[in-house]
Amino acid sequence: MTSSIGNVASLAARGAGSVVRHVRAVVNPSAAHPAAAGHSASGWLVVTVFVEPSELDAAKLPAPLAEFGDRIEVRIQAAPGGKGTELAARLRDRPRPGGALSRLSGQDPEAGLRSALRRAKQLIEVGEVLAVDPVPHGERTATPGGAFLEGWTKAAPKGGVR
Amino acid sequence: MKAVTWRGVNEIGVEEVAEPTIINDHDIILEVGLSAACGSDLHLMGGYIPAMRAGDVLGHEFMGRVAEVGRGVTKHQVGDRVVVVSFTSCGQCWYCRQGLWSLCDNGNPNPGITEALWGQSIGGCYGYSHALGGWAGSHAPFIRVPYADQGAFAIPDGVSDERALFASDAAPTGWTGAHQAEVRPGDVVAVWGAGGVGQMAARAAMLMGAERVVVIDRFDNRLQQVRTHIGADTLHYEKAEVPAELREMTGGRGPDVCIEAVGMEAHSPGPQYLYDQVKQQMRLQTDRPTAVREAIYACRKGGTVFTLGVFAGLVDKFPLGAVMNKALTLRGAQQHGHRYIPEILERMSRDEIRTEHLATHVMPLSDGPKGYQMFKNKEDGCVRAVFRPSM
Numbered sequence: 001m002t003s004s005i006g007n008v009a010s011l012a013a014r015g016a017g018s019v020v021r022h023v024r025a026v027v028n029p030s031a032a033h034p035a036a037a038g039h040s041a042s043g044w045l046v047v048t049v050f051v052e053p054s055e056l057d058a059a060k061l062p063a064p065l066a067e068f069g070d071r072i073e074v075r076i077q078a079a080p081g082g083k084g085t086e087l088a089a090r091l092r093d094r095p096r097p098g099g100a101l102s103r104l105s106g107q108d109p110e111a112g113l114r115s116a117l118r119r120a121k122q123l124i125e126v127g128e129v130l131a132v133d134p135v136p137h138g139e140r141t142a143t144p145g146g147a148f149l150e151g152w153t154k155a156a157p158k159g160g161v162r
Numbered sequence: 163m164k165a166v167t168w169r170g171v172n173e174i175g176v177e178e179v180a181e182p183t184i185i186n187d188h189d190i191i192l193e194v195g196l197s198a199a200c201g202s203d204l205h206l207m208g209g210y211i212p213a214m215r216a217g218d219v220l221g222h223e224f225m226g227r228v229a230e231v232g233r234g235v236t237k238h239q240v241g242d243r244v245v246v247v248s249f250t251s252c253g254q255c256w257y258c259r260q261g262l263w264s265l266c267d268n269g270n271p272n273p274g275i276t277e278a279l280w281g282q283s284i285g286g287c288y289g290y291s292h293a294l295g296g297w298a299g300s301h302a303p304f305i306r307v308p309y310a311d312q313g314a315f316a317i318p319d320g321v322s323d324e325r326a327l328f329a330s331d332a333a334p335t336g337w338t339g340a341h342q343a344e345v346r347p348g349d350v351v352a353v354w355g356a357g358g359v360g361q362m363a364a365r366a367a368m369l370m371g372a373e374r375v376v377v378i379d380r381f382d383n384r385l386q387q388v389r390t391h392i393g394a395d396t397l398h399y400e401k402a403e404v405p406a407e408l409r410e411m412t413g414g415r416g417p418d419v420c421i422e423a424v425g426m427e428a429h430s431p432g433p434q435y436l437y438d439q440v441k442q443q444m445r446l447q448t449d450r451p452t453a454v455r456e457a458i459y460a461c462r463k464g465g466t467v468f469t470l471g472v473f474a475g476l477v478d479k480f481p482l483g484a485v486m487n488k489a490l491t492l493r494g495a496q497q498h499g500h501r502y503i504p505e506i507l508e509r510m511s512r513d514e515i516r517t518e519h520l521a522t523h524v525m526p527l528s529d530g531p532k533g534y535q536m537f538k539n540k541e542d543g544c545v546r547a548v549f550r551p552s553m
């Protein structure tokens with residue numbers, strides 16, 4: 001592959017990074033202070049699951065959450081407007097939250113819990129966790145853009161639905 | 163197997179990739195019969211949706227035969243002829259249950275990317291970058307289809323492959339626009355863009371009872387297709403002042419519903435085009451919103467503007483004043499095809515929707531680069547390049 005393609009791809013990737021920063025700065029002024037960006041002060045991470053509250057039991061959580069044992073606290077309550085049940089978890093021993101950048105690059109200390117909530121939601125709603133890999137693909141040329149995107153994609157499943 | 167892949171900005175390849183296998187219980191493996199290039203692919207090709215990696219398989223509008231079924235699949239059997247909706251949606255989350263399928267909470271295994279961009283993630287889409295799940299596309303002999311009971315639909319016997327193909331993306335996208343914009347009997351509807359999506363939006367508006375539908379573009383062959391196969395009126399935007407024509411056509415009111423089916427690479431004849439292009443190249447705006455601006459300007463007071471065209475990030479010179487003061491409703495969506503495809507297939511079997519004319523160029527996968535070049539430049543009257551892996 002010629003190097004000009006790598007340049008364009010990395011330009012595109014840089015474009016993406018700057019769009020993200022730009023969007024975040026516009027919609028979320030706190031993004032200027034990375035320590036708090038993207039985190040609620042209470043430490044609770046929540047997903048809404050489309051089942052009745054009576055169908056969830058904090059003592060019988062799906063495996064991804066159960067694995068945390070008593071390292072997490074869990075809260076279950078009805079979502080307003082018939083939207084199902086809010087399943088919340090937080091680490092008892094909370095590290096200082098990372099910023100948006102640490103979250104995108106997979107360095108967020110709460111990423112594991114986010115990912116677990118997301119997988120728990122899928123197990124409850126669908127019965128399985130959707131997997132994309134191994135995905136058929138052609139030759140991956142080594143470019144800065146590609147490497148950036150690969151890192152981003154690795155961190156992305158941990159984003160979790162909110 | 164050979165597949166058509168994204169290699170870099172404006173570079174399409176044909177290369178060897180592994181065959182897909184069943185990974186989740188609700189998967190099927192589909193032997194692809196036909197797979198179309200869509201206007202959305204052009205945004206990927208141009209590098210405007212910068213989450214593609216070299217080697218990603220393209221294609222999200224497709225039909226074929228079921229080759230293998232996962233053990234959780236109940237609706238489909240090996241050999242069934244099906245069309246598959248472009249979006250991967252679970253069918254169980256609150257959004258899917260509301261009929262807002264493309265907003266599925268669970269269908270995108272990489273939600274973090276779009277959460278960072280838009281605040282929330284949406285469902286996944288085949289062959290549409292790592293931001294929408296990183297799924298392999300359909301320009302290949304085989305494709306893995308997750309959530310197959312939700313996303314694959316049996317094709318009625320009387321409907322040809324060439325017609326059913328467009329029940330995957332172009333037609334349900336048009337239905338999403340007209341239905342979510344709440345087109346009502348008696349409405350005047352204007353549609354920007356006479357590609358597959360605009361044509362289907364116009365047809366949907368007509369079947370929902372619109373009294374007059376006008377489609378706007380600059381390609382004569384596409385406008386001719388609109389008049390012949392869709393039965394709507396047309397406007398050539400280089401030969402007419404669009405808002406002025408629309409105003410006089412509607413007794414001075416403006417269209418009740420304006421559907422934009424152009425997207426982030428809109429073209430325009432005026433100096434604004436250069437401005438938008440330069441800003442987009444410099445990444446000062448990610449998208450060129452020419453047709454949306456015009457739709458907002460043309461729309462009647464209290465009317466609805468619907469963006470079916472794909473946008474990724476930020477736009478410039480957005481006429482928010484007109485939206486606010488004219489009390490417009492502004493909406494958009496990726497297609498909620500799961501909700502509309504059963505009706506579309508039924509109407510196809512009654513000849514109320516005809517789509518064969520969109521497949522202007524049918525070719526083997528090995529012609530992938532040529533097909534995309536023709537489609538991008540609208541060469542030789544190309545409306546959709548369609549790949550037939552068995553060719």
Ligand SMILES: NC(=O)c1ccc[n+]([C@@H]2O[C@H](COP(=O)([O-])OP(=O)(O)OC[C@H]3O[C@@H](n4cnc5c(N)ncnc54)[C@H](O)[C@@H]3O)[C@@H](O)[C@H]2O)c1
Nearest residue numbers: 201202335355357358359423424425428429471472496497
């Ligand atoms: N919302 C969805 O789910 C969904 C699904 C499929 C496609 N799309 C999007 O819909 C759009 C159209 O798709 P398509 O496959 O029909 O693409 P296409 O490229 O075949 O057609 C686009 C048409 O818009 C015309 N156009 C360009 N600038 C214009 C302007 N200023 N005014 C009027 N017309 C103009 C072009 O001449 C062309 O005919 C794309 O942005 C695509 O990404 C959205």
Ligand SMILES: [Zn+2]
Nearest residue numbers: 200201202331
């Ligand atoms: Zn499409």
Ligand SMILES: [Zn+2]
Nearest residue numbers: 252255258266
């Ligand atoms: Zn869903």
